[in-house]
Amino acid sequence: MVERTPTTPTAKRAQALKAGSSAGERLTRAALLRMEIFPPAPPVAPYVTTFFRLRCDEKVIRDVHPSSLGLIAVMARGTGQIRFIDGRTQPSHPFTVITPTNAAATFELDGPWSAFGAMLSPLGWASLTGLSAEAHGNQLLEGSAVLSRELVDAGNSILAGIDQFSEAEMIELLSVAILQSLRPLPAGHAEFVKLVADWLAESLSPNIDELNVRCGYSGRHVQRLTERYFGLPPSALARKYRALRAAVLLSRPSLSADEVAAVQDHFYDQSHMIREMRLFAGRTPARIADPDTPYLAAFMDLRDFRKSGPRMAPIPDDLRA
Known part of the structure; x- marks a missing residue:
């Protein structure tokens, strides 16, 4: 003590x-940003801490991303950038991967914004990317550069049909692809x-x-x-x-x-x-x-x-x- x-x-x-x-x-006001969080099913829970759906109709969106273990997100609408603690900025992608971050980061988007994705656990990050969280941390990457074909295909399906799919259907698409994409750890x-x-x-x-x-x-x-x-x-x-x-x-x-x-x-x-x-x-x-x-x-x-x-x-x- x-x-x-x-x-x-x-x-x-x-x-x-x-x-x-x-x-x-100043950040985007709460009333303007709609956020839903969904728990993963037991088979996926060791690799995903939560699924999320984000929507905002504002032209400019600004908020803070706390230090995290990494996430994947389909950005069906909205483009922008994230600013890391060292001052670097990197652009978003239609299928974005935020690698593990060792400090909070600020993101700014041109809206409207519509996104769906998954927060990863340490096992999820390692098993899905095969990358070191330290060597590849604090970056915004394009999904196809680090994820499996199954996950990229699932992301593209969600990207094309996010307005038609229910949240349960998008969770199922990502969950199946995640389980198909796991790499064995040492x-x-x-x-x-x-x-x-x-x-x-x-x-x-x-x-x-x-x-x-x-x-x-x-x-x-x-x-x-x-x-x-x-x-x-x-x-x-x-x-x-x-x-x-x-x-x-x-x-x-x-x-x-x-x-x-x-x-x-x-x-x-x-x-x-x-x-x-x-x-x-x-x-x-x-x-x-x-x-x-x-x-x-x-x-x-x-x-x-x-x-x-x-x-x-x-x-x-x-x-x-």
């Missing part, structure tokens, strides 16, 4: 909310990914030495595998999920003063917490809870943190662990 500032939990939370309320530039690597996921799930600040012990590998080998499948070394990966989960927790009005204190005990001080949330989530808690950040709010709250199982790093029951 790191040293806490003497500010009371209620006051600290108010400060965080105040700081977040003016952070960043022996023991799927178990390694599960061990890392379980390690992250136990605490907002998991102990790195404990991960090395569980895996039975040297620290350097654990680092290489974690970078390959998650895009970051263990220390940075723990920071990322601490910040993302803390941002989700502190955006909940029902969080008690004791729970607020427990969350903030995982950071050195108030400014450290705010910096980490802005880096990985793109916004502080008030902006995540803000109804004018629909894309960010939905992906932060529903993508990874509500349930265990194949989802990454659910919020632990004991926030002081």
Whole structure:
């Protein structure tokens, strides 16, 4: 546990909310963006955390994509670009792949926008692309450059018929193609990914030495595998999920003063917490809870943190662990 500032939990939370309320530039208003999220069927759940449908009739659309494990998206309408933390911008494609990102990124689109896609798990990214999350992270790629013919064909079918297909039919098309496209991982690597996921799930600040012990590998080998499948070394990966989960927790009005204190005990001080949330989530808690950040709010709250199982790093029951 790191040293806490003497500010009371209620006051600290108010400060965080105040700081977040003016952070960043104006995003597309919630009432103008329609977003639906659908759970994957059990056979696909190890590889996909959620399917999503996005629609917006605005001429210009702007929002924040929090640090993620990668996604695939059919962009039936709308074109634009994503701006990464290092200032690079890359254009969207009709069938877009966002590779694993190690920080939040801003996207801007010329609308109207209509898209359907899937958020990937570490196993999904590795099994569908065969690429290292670290070597190929923080990019926007054309689907046909990295995905199988089956997935490209499914994407093209959705692209041509997105107005005729139901969400269930699009989910089925992508699910079948995903299962047909899986590549085998090296022996023991799927178990390694599960061990890392379980390690992250136990605490907002998991102990790195404990991960090395569980895996039975040297620290350097654990680092290489974690970078390959998650895009970051263990220390940075723990920071990322601490910040993302803390941002989700502190955006909940029902969080008690004791729970607020427990969350903030995982950071050195108030400014450290705010910096980490802005880096990985793109916004502080008030902006995540803000109804004018629909894309960010939905992906932060529903993508990874509500349930265990194949989802990454659910919020632990004991926030002081």
